[in-house]
Amino acid sequence: MTVAKRIIPCLDVTDGRVVKGINFVELKDAGDPVEIAKQYNEQGADEITFLDITASSDNRGLIFDIIEKVAKQIFIPLTVGGGVRSCDDIRNLLNAGADKVGINTSAINNPDLVAESSARFGSQAIVVAIDAKKVDNHWEVFTHGGRNATGIDAIMWAEKMVSLGAGELLITSMDKDGTKTGFDNELNKFISEKVDVPIIASGGVGNLQHLVDGVKVGGADAVLAASIFHYGEYQIQEAKDYMAKNNIQIRL
């Protein structure tokens, strides 16, 4: 009896539709977010993450409609990230039905946002997303889908975010994302050992063994994947069965 490792399908949403990025650059349409979320729920997803990658400010509001619709029909935790800049943004997403909000670039521009929002809404609602890339002998935090270097060390950043109140960390490897060669387990292991909050591994899943390795090698508390589930390569239940077979505690 112990807390189960979570499988989290991630839906990248732009202009109200789900897409999946290949290295965050080339996008392919994969459908209606509400329908996809329902399917994932039925398949046994432990949580669902929506990443809003809408570029134009005109269409930013669409994510609220999506979250509202999903929250009326699906009763598992929902996380929303992308373009979150202020406590008001966070409040609006929580009010729409999100349980957790992911903060990425804004945490770098304004670390106080993590402190303020976790004090106001509780740490459990604040997930800090860290996009990291290996540079020489360490990992550096990047923004803008891996285009902009920040010069910040990813492991130190993870510790700082937790000290400011992050309740969970979503670690995405920019080297691995879209490659289907597995998570950056070395990076995840370093961070998981340093911080006491749960970490979600993201970026690079190509098969079910990668999910197992994410937990067993990388020490992740949850594994996030998009394309392997979107394009029907694997069902969530298959992933769970595979993890269970490898002695990982999962939700049945």
Added chain:
Amino acid sequence: MIAIIDYGVGNLRSVHNAVKFISPHTKSFITSDPEQILKADRIIFPGQGAMPDCVRELEKRGLSDALKEAAKIKPFLGICLGLQMLFEKSEEGNQKGFGLLPGKIKRFKLSDKERIKIPHMGWNNVMQSKPHPLWNKIETGSQFYFVHSYYAEVSDKDLVVGYSEHGEDFACAIAKDNIFATQFHPEKSAQLGLQLLKNFILWDI
């Protein structure tokens, strides 16, 4: 008529959404009006965040007395922080609670023996230590969604109807007369969570 208590924190919408989903014809509303709380047949008291903030927000809205009154007689469901506030006091900010349930709220401790993450976040097994109408159609050992860093240390073990484990065993479902309280979130626990809410709506005390 089910009143879901609003005191400006947490995700109340999801509790309301879940109640409407399982019982579309039951009248339910989110309220911060003491009169409405006294009029309602059943009370759901959710909560999220830090206990001192929650108690302050309750006081600010003048809800504490109405809630304590309602908790004496009506079917009353406390969820997460709504469970914690029913106890005597909490380590979190040394805050006093309602004192309706005996015991205190403690923080999970990191230990060298077993590595645990705090918050305790995710799906964990709930072992039923006593039968209760709210466990109807739910098997012992079923998994529910948790997210919390504090838990209740209950002085009267007879009140514990369910427990879970995170580094150590802890009480995660407590029942006394008309009160049922869960540390986990039924509104986020998929089918079985909805079943528990349904059981609450049908509960004859």
